[in-house]
Amino acid sequence: xQTVTQSQPEMSVQEAETVTLSCTYxxxxxxxxxxxxKQPPSRQMILVIRQEAxxxxxxxxxxxxxNFQKAAKSFSLKIxxxxxxxxxxxxxxxxxxxxxxxxxxxxxxTSLTVIP
Amino acid sequence: xxxxxxxxSNKVTEKGKYVExxxxxxxxxxxxxWYRQSLGQGPEFLIYFQGTGAADDSGLPNxxxxxxxxxxxxxxxxxxRTERGDSAVYLCxxxxxxxxxEAFFGQxxxxxxx
Numbered sequence: 001x002q003t004v005t006q007s008q009p010e011m012s013v014q015e016a017e018t019v020t021l022s023c024t025y026x027x028x029x030x031x032x033x034x035x036x037x038k039q040p041p042s043r044q045m046i047l048v049i050r051q052e053a054x055x056x057x058x059x060x061x062x063x064x065x066x067n068f069q070k071a072a073k074s075f076s077l078k079i080x081x082x083x084x085x086x087x088x089x090x091x092x093x094x095x096x097x098x099x100x101x102x103x104x105x106x107x108x109x110t111s112l113t114v115i116p
Numbered sequence: 117x118x119x120x121x122x123x124x125s126n127k128v129t130e131k132g133k134y135v136e137x138x139x140x141x142x143x144x145x146x147x148x149x150w151y152r153q154s155l156g157q158g159p160e161f162l163i164y165f166q167g168t169g170a171a172d173d174s175g176l177p178n179x180x181x182x183x184x185x186x187x188x189x190x191x192x193x194x195x196x197r198t199e200r201g202d203s204a205v206y207l208c209x210x211x212x213x214x215x216x217x218e219a220f221f222g223q224x225x226x227x228x229x230x
Binding site for chain 2: 004006037042043044045046047050091093102103104105106107108109
């Protein structure tokens with residue numbers, strides 16, 4: 001089974017501080033891509049960061065970085081210097097390469113609130 | 117347009133009615149996905165198109181749901197005999213190719229069945 005687990009339904013962080021959102025996943029595929037998507041109240045899912053599973057180096061995108069632990073099947077998102085505009089739902093997702101690679105599998109999301 | 121466009125933005129329908137939800141993907145994107153997002157949940161896969169064909173429709177919950185993409189561009193999700201449990205946000209996404217490219221999402225259609 002392909003599953004994604006986000007164990008933190010809600011989180012909050014002070015503006016300018018750092019916060020880490022956790023994600024674990026399960027797949028029998030050896031190669032896949034991992035994503036963090038942000039969904040503000042407008043409902044539109046916006047890609048935050050992407051990681052290719054065969055790359056050991058953690059992806060970084062400005063204030064956003066990931067800690068990818070393939071053996072543990074863990075993919076956490078770190079947001080540095082949090083801004084009010086970061087307030088949103090955050091979804092962890094992956095898509096396998098080949099085999100069952102026809103869909104993105106999403107977690108249930110973490111609602112992040114940045115406090116001024 | 118520059119992004120994925122979904123119409124209508126909101127749709128209220130009576131139980132038992134038929135509805136159509138439209139998705140205009142980004143021009144040139146061959147892959148198109150439909151997802152359903154219930155309140156407080158993550159998106160759940162419904163169907164995936166590669167070009168004109170439904171490459172994977174394993175997520176459609178039952179035979180009341182159907183989707184088409186006749187010319188490999190615009191897609192329509194069709195729901196017959198709507199039920200209150202069909203109420204959700206229906207998201208469409210497109211990408212240049214499967215798997216390793218970013219999927220761009222529309223703003224979704226919020227369907228409410230009363």
